[in-house]
Amino acid sequence: MVYIPHTDADREAMLEAIGVKGIDELFDCVPEQFRFPELDLPEPLTEMEAADELSKIADYNLSANLTTTFLGAGAYYHYIPSVVDHILRRGEFYTAYTPYQPEVSQGTLQAIFEYQSMICALTGMEASNASHYDGATSLAEAVIMALNVQRGRRKRIILSPDIHPHYRAVVRTYTQGMGLELIEDPAIADLESLKRALDANTALLAVQTPSFFGQVDDLMGLADEVHSVGALLCVVTNPISLGLFTAPGHLGADIVVGDGQPLGIPLSLGGPYLGFFATRKKYVRKMAGRLVGETVDTSGKRGYVLTLSTREQHIRRQRATSNICTNQGLMMLAAAVYLSTMGKRGLRQVAELCFHKAHYAAAQIDVLKGYSVVQRHERPFFNEFAVQCPRPVTEINEYLLDNWGIIGGYDLGRDYPQRKDQMLIAVTEMNTREEIDILATALAEVEHD
Amino acid sequence: MTEPLIYDLGAPGRFAVQMPEPDVPLTEMPALIVRDELNLPEVSEIDIVRHYTRLSSLNHSIDKGFYPLGSCTMKYNPRINEDMARLPGFAGIHPLQDEETIQGALFLTFVLQEWLKEIGGFAGVSLQPAAGAHGEFAGILMMRAYHLDRGDTKRTKILIPDSAHGTNPASTTMSGLEVLEIPSDERGNVDLKSLRAACDDTVVGLMITNPNTLGMFEEQIEEVVGLIQNCGGLVYGDGANMNALLGVARPGDMAFDVMHYNLHKTFGTPHGGGGPGSGPVGVSERLLPFLPGPIVETIQPGDTNDEGDLAETPHHRLVMPEKSIGRMTAFYGHFSIFVRAYTYIRMHGPEGMRRIAEHAVLNANYLQTLVSKIFPIPFGNRACMHEFVAEGKVKGSDVRALDVAKRLMDFGFHPPTNYFPLIVHEALMIEPTETESRQTLDRFAEALAQIAREAVQDPELLHTAPHCTPIARLDEVRAARDLVICSWGQSG
Numbered sequence A: 001m002v003y004i005p006h007t008d009a010d011r012e013a014m015l016e017a018i019g020v021k022g023i024d025e026l027f028d029c030v031p032e033q034f035r036f037p038e039l040d041l042p043e044p045l046t047e048m049e050a051a052d053e054l055s056k057i058a059d060y061n062l063s064a065n066l067t068t069t070f071l072g073a074g075a076y077y078h079y080i081p082s083v084v085d086h087i088l089r090r091g092e093f094y095t096a097y098t099p100y101q102p103e104v105s106q107g108t109l110q111a112i113f114e115y116q117s118m119i120c121a122l123t124g125m126e127a128s129n130a131s132h133y134d135g136a137t138s139l140a141e142a143v144i145m146a147l148n149v150q151r152g153r154r155k156r157i158i159l160s161p162d163i164h165p166h167y168r169a170v171v172r173t174y175t176q177g178m179g180l181e182l183i184e185d186p187a188i189a190d191l192e193s194l195k196r197a198l199d200a201n202t203a204l205l206a207v208q209t210p211s212f213f214g215q216v217d218d219l220m221g222l223a224d225e226v227h228s229v230g231a232l233l234c235v236v237t238n239p240i241s242l243g244l245f246t247a248p249g250h251l252g253a254d255i256v257v258g259d260g261q262p263l264g265i266p267l268s269l270g271g272p273y274l275g276f277f278a279t280r281k282k283y284v285r286k287m288a289g290r291l292v293g294e295t296v297d298t299s300g301k302r303g304y305v306l307t308l309s310t311r312e313q314h315i316r317r318q319r320a321t322s323n324i325c326t327n328q329g330l331m332m333l334a335a336a337v338y339l340s341t342m343g344k345r346g347l348r349q350v351a352e353l354c355f356h357k358a359h360y361a362a363a364q365i366d367v368l369k370g371y372s373v374v375q376r377h378e379r380p381f382f383n384e385f386a387v388q389c390p391r392p393v394t395e396i397n398e399y400l401l402d403n404w405g406i407i408g409g410y411d412l413g414r415d416y417p418q419r420k421d422q423m424l425i426a427v428t429e430m431n432t433r434e435e436i437d438i439l440a441t442a443l444a445e446v447e448h449d
Numbered sequence B: 001m002t003e004p005l006i007y008d009l010g011a012p013g014r015f016a017v018q019m020p021e022p023d024v025p026l027t028e029m030p031a032l033i034v035r036d037e038l039n040l041p042e043v044s045e046i047d048i049v050r051h052y053t054r055l056s057s058l059n060h061s062i063d064k065g066f067y068p069l070g071s072c073t074m075k076y077n078p079r080i081n082e083d084m085a086r087l088p089g090f091a092g093i094h095p096l097q098d099e100e101t102i103q104g105a106l107f108l109t110f111v112l113q114e115w116l117k118e119i120g121g122f123a124g125v126s127l128q129p130a131a132g133a134h135g136e137f138a139g140i141l142m143m144r145a146y147h148l149d150r151g152d153t154k155r156t157k158i159l160i161p162d163s164a165h166g167t168n169p170a171s172t173t174m175s176g177l178e179v180l181e182i183p184s185d186e187r188g189n190v191d192l193k194s195l196r197a198a199c200d201d202t203v204v205g206l207m208i209t210n211p212n213t214l215g216m217f218e219e220q221i222e223e224v225v226g227l228i229q230n231c232g233g234l235v236y237g238d239g240a241n242m243n244a245l246l247g248v249a250r251p252g253d254m255a256f257d258v259m260h261y262n263l264h265k266t267f268g269t270p271h272g273g274g275g276p277g278s279g280p281v282g283v284s285e286r287l288l289p290f291l292p293g294p295i296v297e298t299i300q301p302g303d304t305n306d307e308g309d310l311a312e313t314p315h316h317r318l319v320m321p322e323k324s325i326g327r328m329t330a331f332y333g334h335f336s337i338f339v340r341a342y343t344y345i346r347m348h349g350p351e352g353m354r355r356i357a358e359h360a361v362l363n364a365n366y367l368q369t370l371v372s373k374i375f376p377i378p379f380g381n382r383a384c385m386h387e388f389v390a391e392g393k394v395k396g397s398d399v400r401a402l403d404v405a406k407r408l409m410d411f412g413f414h415p416p417t418n419y420f421p422l423i424v425h426e427a428l429m430i431e432p433t434e435t436e437s438r439q440t441l442d443r444f445a446e447a448l449a450q451i452a453r454e455a456v457q458d459p460e461l462l463h464t465a466p467h468c469t470p471i472a473r474l475d476e477v478r479a480a481r482d483l484v485i486c487s488w489g490q491s492g
């Protein structure tokens, strides 16, 4: 009853106005044998009791603020400036919905417009939509967009095996009914082999940089080769890394996608996060998702509206570019506030901190007996790197947690059999030198334990 | 006054945050790939706070006033849910952490799966999908996979009533299937004759919204389900309108095979200015193996655990269903939304669930009674469920639903959904929800009555509405033609 304002007198007056005797009568249209089932749910708690129960459940989890963590692999523990959540907690933002009525939604619309601008700046692209569900679904939508750009005539999609395995899994889910030739052969990971897989039937080549293993590739020239067979190039990336590295758009990418979680969004067991999606202006009519454009009102005042809606499901129905309706509004706002707060200088600082600390960590670990950093000198990396370990990663992680309270890195053997006993270590600005030194000490200890 | 763009607020060199100096020796950077330009705002913290505070004041929101946006269930969003979702034990956990260290989160996820099963009458639930449309997509993929798994490869069609939401046909296309539209009859139900004619062995299934988008309970639901089952098809329920059915009827009991829930509608989680939502799917026994995953499973004391020993305490783990259609999101869906929905259901209990539906339906019928004296209600000769659809037409006036909608803003109300469902011309789809008081509904009806009078006396007032909003009607044609979608204008 907590949030229902009706008094007995209200109910009586309303029923009388409707002309029925009781509320039950309003449900006469429901076949009797189905009507009013007994629900087997626990009896209700007051707010005070619920808060207590939820806190106790939360206490069964080990959260990043209570430990030292080196776990990344697609979700990162970064600092979130206080101002971000203070803005998100404004009811004017979080209790509104999709800005269908622009006259009473200029706040959300302008925030989206500014977000689109910041994503364009970050990725070096010309058009960004208002968000997808997460980085993985952004990639899946990129695949669909490429198919539509080719009007369904091309059926080959090449995904670098260095793309996050869960992202590739989501692409497989999305495209299972589309009759595609999906190439994600672990043997063709390097750019040269990927280029060789391009053919006249290829609609899209997607690569990830920094890759799932943290490595940063020089993509110079790749776009030309992709375009020479008439295909599109999609780059999956980490937005923090773009504070430091060349924007994929400046290297000729046609689509840039990724997860905006590092931009002010808490880990929250994997969601809600933020799929960002940016492309060239010439493809904007094939793009999925909401898009905000600038215009004027009847008195010439600048304002914003949702635009090119004829791409979308509510107008185009089965011929829409996607089925997406509700997107990640509030997460988009988090990223916009984060990017405004960090600004040009702050984002660069965060990216550099990640870079230097990760390289320090790699150097400390590489010299440990039994450990080696994979391709440490061969390929540049950002804030993650793979370590070949002397023992199974699960054993090492158990040791780190039980003895040092450290959450270790990701076990790459889970997705890549050829990378058995490799641990993917992520380092962010949150990790101090002391923590990194302790990690190295602990790892050394496991080796001769 | 227009709010400047954030890019126009700052000054070169200004900043809002200071990061610590590096505490490690520096490493040389790969010069070739390091960028030198980055066009982000350069503002101070107070610039940011004022900018976004001013922007926020330009929005209508549930917190500001009535928001009867049909089909979206804009009910009050309890504050406690926000606090719970932000507990560090929930907000600070990584999706790939060892399961031993996230037992609380897995427990909560498991319990929510169980509660949703119970509320909808289903055999299993996956919380993977990120929104309603994503749940639809998952559901249709499961239906498709089910037939293929049985070697039944002829089925290619999904039947969809013409009153359906646009996401239904769009999700069908994404699944590689065809849409066959079924007309509605004069009472607003699915037309049985057309449905019967469409049922054959090429049908994957039917997607049906019940209550439908007119706010009506499908009167012949048993016949509809029977027809589909007889031709070997499956029934998909669009659960956007579940607010009317909580504790009232369970789609699973009515032999629905799959349905998506909208946690952001029915279970009071905020709409966030357009998301994030959450669109869990519930399924019948025969679709269980196809659920998107991972989902959470519980090993009870006495069951065999991962090591092959008998478990001593309950243990929760992530599993992939046997023939799963796969992952819908990179991790496990929108966990922080699960925390909010858990809190909401926990505070309502079984009786509270039914009270929600009862009062949502009471409010809608009360408002329908008031509005029926002002505007035509095409299917209004029966009790509605949680919402109803009026026609924004006034005798002796040329105003349209759009004009009525815009004028409502001047009275401090968010307009109803307009121009949906497509089968009602000039549709105004009104959903009050259970959290609104009688006074609010009365005031809304009074505003509509005044607007109807104005439509005759001074139609221009409506054509040019709204008049009291931060901005007047906007030129949407120009927006699409000039396509300025980024702060540095057309050049991009």
Ligand SMILES: Cc1ncc(COP(=O)(O)O)c(C=O)c1O
Pocket (backbone or CB within 6 Å): A324, A325, A326, B071, B072, B131, B132, B133, B134, B165, B167, B168, B209, B213, B238, B240, B241, B262, B277, B278, B279
């Ligand atoms: C009837 C109906 N179906 C499906 C959807 C899509 O849900 P979502 O926006 O959560 O993707 C909506 C959303 O407004 C709806 O009203």
